[in-house]
Amino acid sequence: MKIISAKVIVCCPGRNFVTLKISTDQGFYGLGDATLNGREKAVATYLDEYCIPALIGRDPRNTEDIWHYFYRGVYWKRGAVTMAAVSAIDMALWDIKAKALNTPLYNILGGKSRDRILVYAHANGKNLDDTIEKAGLEKEKGFRAIRIQSGIPGLDHTYGVSEGNKPYEPAQQGLPREDSWDTSKYLNFVPELFAKVRKAFGEEIHLLHDVHHRCTPVEAARLARELEPFHLFWLEDPVTGELQEGLRLIRQHSVTPVAIGEVFNSIYDYTTLITEQLIDYIRMPLVHGGGITHLMKVAAMASVYHIHTGFHGATDLSPVNLAATLHFNTAINNFGIQEYMPHQEIVHEVFTVNYQFRQGYLYIDDSPGIGVDIDEKAAAKYPYSMACLPVNRKSDGTMFYW
């Protein structure tokens, strides 16, 4: 079998997505998600200019060799843009491989370790009461795990809280919005938030929270310790992961489980975190972490250290990534939980999917490959529209992490 062509489809059905479509001489084609929120055109160009020409003529079943061609083979390795392109190529090749074997992708990743995938919802409100109300709505939908984010008293904007009743989409049209931040207001508020949420829902619901990279290690250690009575399923991105050893301080002061890595893009971002057991969940998704070929290795390394998966699954990762991830989650032993922010209806004018939500779990069907398709005509109706993630300044104007 040979790759005869490949194309990058950039579209914006409600938000921007980048999809790689690889076609073969035997009529099979595969899809890969290459979406990198706010940097879509960079990945599309990297694929078009530097990857697709080198793909033509190769056997798509040689996933290991092709992965290394685009990782070891290139001089300028790693990084979000490069690895989103590598991930998309890898996802599309595995899609082709499974389709050619006329089997669902999970079957060639180890088969079924489970029939359903535990997912968590997002609940966010402008204040504490609004957040509790929104969490109640997600519980009524059947979710057994809910991520809690709230507006912070005294701050206009904060991460994770949607404007009005619109679904949460952090990227805004045009150049970045400037948010302002105050760590002490945040640290003083969050324990009270979880005391009230845990009181409202009891112990039956898993509660998660995303710090979104905004604490120093000692601030994160304080927060993790103060949240211990509320038995969080995980505290996410408590500190920026650039300094892996920064997580040691949190571990020394708290047993609140830690999840990190949605902004990581290779196993090298995790080596200290995993081998020193500084984390409990890996978040690096297929679409940004090197695809199936790489994440199988990362998940295997994590399983040696009692670490589970909890992959990123925001709406700025496409249905192609989510479907491929559900196959991956179905097959591996150390699956933990999957983030699930349902895409807006308009997205499904372009992407047809093979997964369904029922009572707190996602289920995939047995269609061959990843089981998702893209309607290129529908995609053409929604041209790319530049949108950027916000930036964040401390209240004194100092540039900070968003």
Ligand code: CS2
């Ligand atoms: C978040 C994301 O889903 C999450 O855990 O961290 O909302 C993240 O901010 C966006 O994916 C960035 O594009």
Ligand code: MG
């Ligand atoms: Mg996050």
